[in-house]
Amino acid sequence: MSKILKSLLAGCALAIATGVAQADYPEKAVTVVAPYGAGGASDLAARSLADVARDYLGDQPVVVINKTGNGGMNGARFVSESAPDGYTLLLARVGMALYPAVQESSPVGWDDYTFLGSLEATPMILAVSANSPYQNAQDLIEALKSGASPLAYGASGATSIDGFTVQALLSDNDLDPLRAATLVPYKGGSALATALLGGHVDFLAVAAGSLMPHIEAGKMRALMVYAPSRMDTLPDVPTASELGFEKAGQISGWSALYGPKGLPEEIVAQWTGVLKQVGDDPDWLTLANRRGSISTAGQGDLAAFARSQYELFNGMAKDFGYLK
Numbered sequence: 001m002s003k004i005l006k007s008l009l010a011g012c013a014l015a016i017a018t019g020v021a022q023a024d025y026p027e028k029a030v031t032v033v034a035p036y037g038a039g040g041a042s043d044l045a046a047r048s049l050a051d052v053a054r055d056y057l058g059d060q061p062v063v064v065i066n067k068t069g070n071g072g073m074n075g076a077r078f079v080s081e082s083a084p085d086g087y088t089l090l091l092a093r094v095g096m097a098l099y100p101a102v103q104e105s106s107p108v109g110w111d112d113y114t115f116l117g118s119l120e121a122t123p124m125i126l127a128v129s130a131n132s133p134y135q136n137a138q139d140l141i142e143a144l145k146s147g148a149s150p151l152a153y154g155a156s157g158a159t160s161i162d163g164f165t166v167q168a169l170l171s172d173n174d175l176d177p178l179r180a181a182t183l184v185p186y187k188g189g190s191a192l193a194t195a196l197l198g199g200h201v202d203f204l205a206v207a208a209g210s211l212m213p214h215i216e217a218g219k220m221r222a223l224m225v226y227a228p229s230r231m232d233t234l235p236d237v238p239t240a241s242e243l244g245f246e247k248a249g250q251i252s253g254w255s256a257l258y259g260p261k262g263l264p265e266e267i268v269a270q271w272t273g274v275l276k277q278v279g280d281d282p283d284w285l286t287l288a289n290r291r292g293s294i295s296t297a298g299q300g301d302l303a304a305f306a307r308s309q310y311e312l313f314n315g316m317a318k319d320f321g322y323l324k
Helices: 003-023 041-056 070-080 095-102 137-146 161-172 189-197 208-216 265-280 282-290 302-319
Strands: 030-034 062-066 088-093 113-122 124-129 152-155 182-185 203-207 220-226 253-260
Touching: 030 041, 030 070, 041 062, 041 088, 041 113, 041 253, 041 265, 041 282, 070 088, 070 095, 070 253, 088 095, 088 113, 095 161, 095 302, 113 265, 113 302, 124 137, 124 161, 124 189, 124 208, 137 161, 137 220, 152 161, 152 189, 161 203, 161 302, 189 203, 189 208, 189 220, 203 208, 203 220, 208 220, 253 265, 253 302
Parallel strands: 030 062, 030 088, 152 182, 152 203
Antiparallel strands: 088 253, 113 253, 124 203, 124 220
8 A cells, every 4th residue: 555545544534533523522521711700700601601501512511610810811821722622612701802902912812712602791881879960971971071070980990891981981072081080990890889889989880790789779870881782670771872972882891702723613613503502591591681691692703793892992092092
């Protein structure tokens, strides 16, 4: 037998073996890495996905592990450097697009992945305390424009998602995004909510999950929602897009499922089908509603969306002077 024929036969055997392996995927537990801490949005979404997805993966378990640090980049890098076999995936958050957009030394690029599918939008809420004089978003904007009384807002950082929520709103209203209101930093959603309740800041725009208990208790007032559509729990509160705010209307928290770059097409196709089934699953929809999220599982073009989010935040970082 010639060397050429032997090579051809070996190649065919390898292709057949690879095809069988992919056709049988998954043959063991799939690990989903949540790149932020336990109890946060990525962790909750990952565990909800794990609960539901196994029903559509031949009853193979989905195991969630938390790998935190460096703005989510530790977990992101772990997944991006994993073998592209479909057994290590990332519960991606908006930070996977935002961090590389504002940090030139980001260890992982926004596109260093295989994009498997969207999972949810997690609304942000522009809120004030219940005793605030501002009854709606326009009241707050007019107060900011008047400059009569300098206002302060809480955020976890200037180039964090909850910093950009406010700065985008200021920019949309021809206000200086860095000077029209004073940023007061706090670490975490609960600390930010406490700051607003305590009168240490005048307003903020942070994740709905941190604010809804206080809004429902009548201690805070929601002025606007950063989300693709109104929240079922706040049907009378308009979205940023409805109010005509271009930059702010493009901002929302979100979760998606990423894999290492180079995942085989068969595995990508399988997850595409799984996520469509997850999106119709009553348990998933119930869990999403409980988290205050809007399910987007199985919807849209994730690669195009991730690019648009990177370009949005990179453009704002340049416009606002964080990047040259």
